[in-house]
Amino acid sequence: MTTSPAVPTVDVHAHVLLPEVEALVADLPGHAEARALDARRNGPAALAVSGPMVRERIPRLTDVTVRLAAMDAQGVDVQLVSPSPSHYHYWTDEDTAGKLYRLANEATAAHCAAAPDRLRGLGLVPLQHPDLAVEALDHALTQGLLGVELSSHAPGRELSDPAYEPLWARAEETGALLFLHPFGCTLDERLDQWYLSNTVGQPTENAVALSHLIFSGVLDRHPALKVIAAHGGGYLPTHIGRSDHAWSARSDAGAGCAHLPSSYLKRLYFDSLVHDPHVLRELIRVAGADRVLLGSDFPFDMGTEDPVGALRAARLPEADFHAVRGGNAAALLSKE
Template sequence: MTAQRIRVASGVIDVHAHWLPEELYGLPPGSPLPPMRARNGELYLGDLPLSITPGSLSDPKEILADGDRAGIGVRVLSPPPFAFPIGGGAEADDYIRTFNAKLAQVVREGDGRFLGLGLVRLDDAGAARACMRELAALDGIVGFAVPPIIGGRSYDAGTPRELLRGAAECDLAVLVHPMQLPRPEWSGHYLPNLLGNPVETATAIASVVLGGVVDELPDLRICFVHGGGCAPGLLGRWDHGWRHRRDVRAATAKPPSEGFRSLYVDTLTHDPDALRLLIAKAHPDRLVCGSDYPFDMADRDPVRFATGNGLDPAVLEANARAFIGLGAAH
């Protein structure tokens, strides 16, 4: 495991934090999104203000300072979702390799305070596995991040499922992060984020638990952010469907609520009641701290939120170390 080849600091691990170097603000070739740019000290995605400064996304010193303020021992840095190479094709390879190499450098120079989740090709299973082999050779890069939906499909079939098979074979962790896919009925009120993010995540969780992925890949280490999106509140409905419909239970012998307990889920729910529901539904060994740093929907005090609602910091650290493939802290 690549994380075993570097020193990793002790303390609560934030598995859900973002980083992107300024030289990659142009986004991957084929991206449907406009490039990022800085204006008057603020980052924009095209003309959309992101409510963050360039340094908060790109400067490791600023990221460390924020982690110190929030009581975070280690941050696992992953690309922001608009940097996913969803356009596909070999023309994205240079962007992917540059991101992964730059991320490895930040981790290497971070004095044990950073680990990384890189990028892989999303359109071609063979090319993705080549990316995974390269990631596995980079010290401190513990896995990769992916969107919940790729080309209109989620993880129960096709190339997306092959990505998860590759991750299990290469012993890499997977972080699933939504992309805020646009829909006409969500055109206002920030609904692509407020509704789209949790719906996308629930879609991916349903594909994994109902599609038999957790049955096929019991050693897969996969984490869903934003508290699992809508999924914790839907498990009763999914279980009912699984009991009463053959098509719902066709690919798995486990009820969805049982399959859900094999998944890692971060604590970013923004609401104590929602976190208590998540704690009731998830396996206690699968709950990990997440912040969504540095974006506007981030929890600025993720450790305090989790521990103030009944979670033990030592358990959160141990769970995150398991997710990223590390042994117990020494």
């Protein structure tokens, strides 16, 4: 684990907006229904705030010069850039999904290529069409991207679905990064006020998705898989004791994975975006200082404008601080 103060500061949770992706799907059957579902899940008050918020941030999401200036202001040397999760469009048919992942991968790669020393990228895979997942990952890698971003589930499929085994195998074989970033929560209208769709929905989806990977044995079958969970892994790391108890006490809970659930946290990576220094310290305690990476959710309002300051507020030992600030990610992004 690199702990030197000289290592670069690396933010692994930063997004790019791809207008060409939205243009591709804008007039397709199913798009209106998907937008209506999103509106139902978020509620009108949230949409009224989110629209202007995103519009104000479009320069930082699309213009590399503006992005780099913002990074300089934050003290961030390198960003791992992933498409906005709004680009998943898991409702699209197979033909459109193939066009979409290629367009997203190429556009993200082009954005990062404008500043290759400071920007590294991730592509997309169409989880709703598992047969396309491996070719989408391979396409991302051929574009010079380091892996792909994926949501917590696709319609009718959890990440434990056997149909994704080829994707996990290929990601493990290539050393590709998998950035687990939910978009949308199936609790639907129960979360349509006070932005609960995000504040409760995102950490819930993170916890459910990671539990599927753990309890189904995916991480047993693919021990070298490089999964980075956004939002500090949601509720799971701070409530992992309940999972351990179920695994020990119940035959159904313990049937799918070989080891205590908490042990798998040390095989995963987590970003630091938990908005509470005490929670961050607990995440580091259960996962290890070598498994937590700086994350800001750049440039959205549910992120942090000062990721290094948020990390410093946790009052970590100096070596752990520098590891999370950039040492861990620098090693991961270089595939050493």
